[in-house]
Amino acid sequence: MGKFIFRLILFAFIALAVSVWFKTFRFSSRQLQVEPISELSLNDSLANRFARALKYPTISSGNWVDTSAFRRMDTLLQKQFPLAHKQLDFERVNEFSRIYRWPGTDALLDPVLLIAHLDVVPADSVAWTEGPFSGTVKDGYIWGRGALDDKLSAWALLESVEKLLQEGFQPERSIYLAFGHDEETSGAMGAGSIAARFKEEGRQFAFVLDEGLVILENALDGLDKPVAMIGIAEKGICNYNLIVQLEEGGHAMMPPPETAVGILSAAIDKLQKNPFPPEIDGAVSHFFDYVGPEMSLFQKTVIANRWLTESLLISNLEKDPAANALLRTTIAPTMLRGGVRSNVLPTKATAKVNVRILPGQTIESVRDHFQAVMDDPRVKVQLDTSISYNNPSGISEVDVFGFQLIQRTCLEIYPEVVVAPSLVIGYTDSRQYQDLSDQIYRFCPVQIDRSDLTRIHGIDERLAVDDYLNLIRFYHQLIRESGK
Numbered sequence: 001m002g003k004f005i006f007r008l009i010l011f012a013f014i015a016l017a018v019s020v021w022f023k024t025f026r027f028s029s030r031q032l033q034v035e036p037i038s039e040l041s042l043n044d045s046l047a048n049r050f051a052r053a054l055k056y057p058t059i060s061s062g063n064w065v066d067t068s069a070f071r072r073m074d075t076l077l078q079k080q081f082p083l084a085h086k087q088l089d090f091e092r093v094n095e096f097s098r099i100y101r102w103p104g105t106d107a108l109l110d111p112v113l114l115i116a117h118l119d120v121v122p123a124d125s126v127a128w129t130e131g132p133f134s135g136t137v138k139d140g141y142i143w144g145r146g147a148l149d150d151k152l153s154a155w156a157l158l159e160s161v162e163k164l165l166q167e168g169f170q171p172e173r174s175i176y177l178a179f180g181h182d183e184e185t186s187g188a189m190g191a192g193s194i195a196a197r198f199k200e201e202g203r204q205f206a207f208v209l210d211e212g213l214v215i216l217e218n219a220l221d222g223l224d225k226p227v228a229m230i231g232i233a234e235k236g237i238c239n240y241n242l243i244v245q246l247e248e249g250g251h252a253m254m255p256p257p258e259t260a261v262g263i264l265s266a267a268i269d270k271l272q273k274n275p276f277p278p279e280i281d282g283a284v285s286h287f288f289d290y291v292g293p294e295m296s297l298f299q300k301t302v303i304a305n306r307w308l309t310e311s312l313l314i315s316n317l318e319k320d321p322a323a324n325a326l327l328r329t330t331i332a333p334t335m336l337r338g339g340v341r342s343n344v345l346p347t348k349a350t351a352k353v354n355v356r357i358l359p360g361q362t363i364e365s366v367r368d369h370f371q372a373v374m375d376d377p378r379v380k381v382q383l384d385t386s387i388s389y390n391n392p393s394g395i396s397e398v399d400v401f402g403f404q405l406i407q408r409t410c411l412e413i414y415p416e417v418v419v420a421p422s423l424v425i426g427y428t429d430s431r432q433y434q435d436l437s438d439q440i441y442r443f444c445p446v447q448i449d450r451s452d453l454t455r456i457h458g459i460d461e462r463l464a465v466d467d468y469l470n471l472i473r474f475y476h477q478l479i480r481e482s483g484k
């Protein structure tokens, strides 16, 4: 009997080992074999042209935009890109947003929509090495607010179009450029209005390309190449108000067992101790399918056998807040209010919880989770409608024309990177265009070290001159190849 059990265990072990080996062996590369293109010669002075755009504080904040800065920048745009403004069908939307239509020779092909935004977040100039609106080119970098988010896309797109027009290029597929002016607030007046215009026209796009993810250096342990992450989905966002309203207050010298503040704190504590369940699914699952085969044998084996290793992988990833955000709907209690005096029992306490929703879940399912976990009818859960909220996006496909064109073009410019689809944990203007295309990608191919990510919306935002020139090359090649 003992021998039989031993044989059985041995057999099970061998079967498992064979299965793991087989899965690892079959886990083949999804990278495309691409010949690098000969470098499009571009003058370094293009960096100075872009730096001029960073001198305009086109800030959007709350319900406010710096209209004077936008007006002055409009003059610069027309001066710097005369062909684009003359030869393309150009239109302003709500004064500061812009659409450029470049009709293709084949009207049967769905057009491509390339989007960016022209507004920036405010900057506290004291802490910056170079002034946030100085538009300085120094030490191989272009410095200023908007260098990474997101004036670079608008300028590189227009430079590439201007160059193609100079070359006499005519696209087969119509090319649309659309630049919003309030992405950093709601996007409603910019991208929202542009999308409404396209909807009225009954337009459908082959694909949409927006900002979102970048080429990240040192992205993963076990992978020495930078990863070009193309966002194929984006998390939803909402804020929930938690409200405890009691009928009676009273003096703090005769307190009941719980006050409104205590009830609310206990509820928040329960929410934090019962996070949403993690999962490796959708866009994140695609990410591992693309990066896994490029990693060292150990990591490749772990990722190829997620049926066996998923909980190990998750427990490793969730230690890092950035990776954790890819695995689950996250909550962050951010604001608390309650009480008027230290010796008066509060009748009301409120909190705000910021939620980032994983594709597959909804604003409603988040509320259900909150109510189930808190399990306290005294805590009301109310969606904060005073600021914008969105369900997660759909997931765009990877085995289609749009994704493959972006992947191929990226590799033609950056042959040494690994391309992988991924999930955007922030939000972009592209959410306004969901009804206009099934394939929406969020990617700007500039190479950034992980440690530099804090410069976006932070201090010393800057872009390497070489990256900027490569971005122009990327769009130039993408538009040239877009008819295929």
Ligand SMILES: [Zn+2]
Binding pocket: 117, 149, 150, 183, 211
């Ligand atoms: Zn942005």
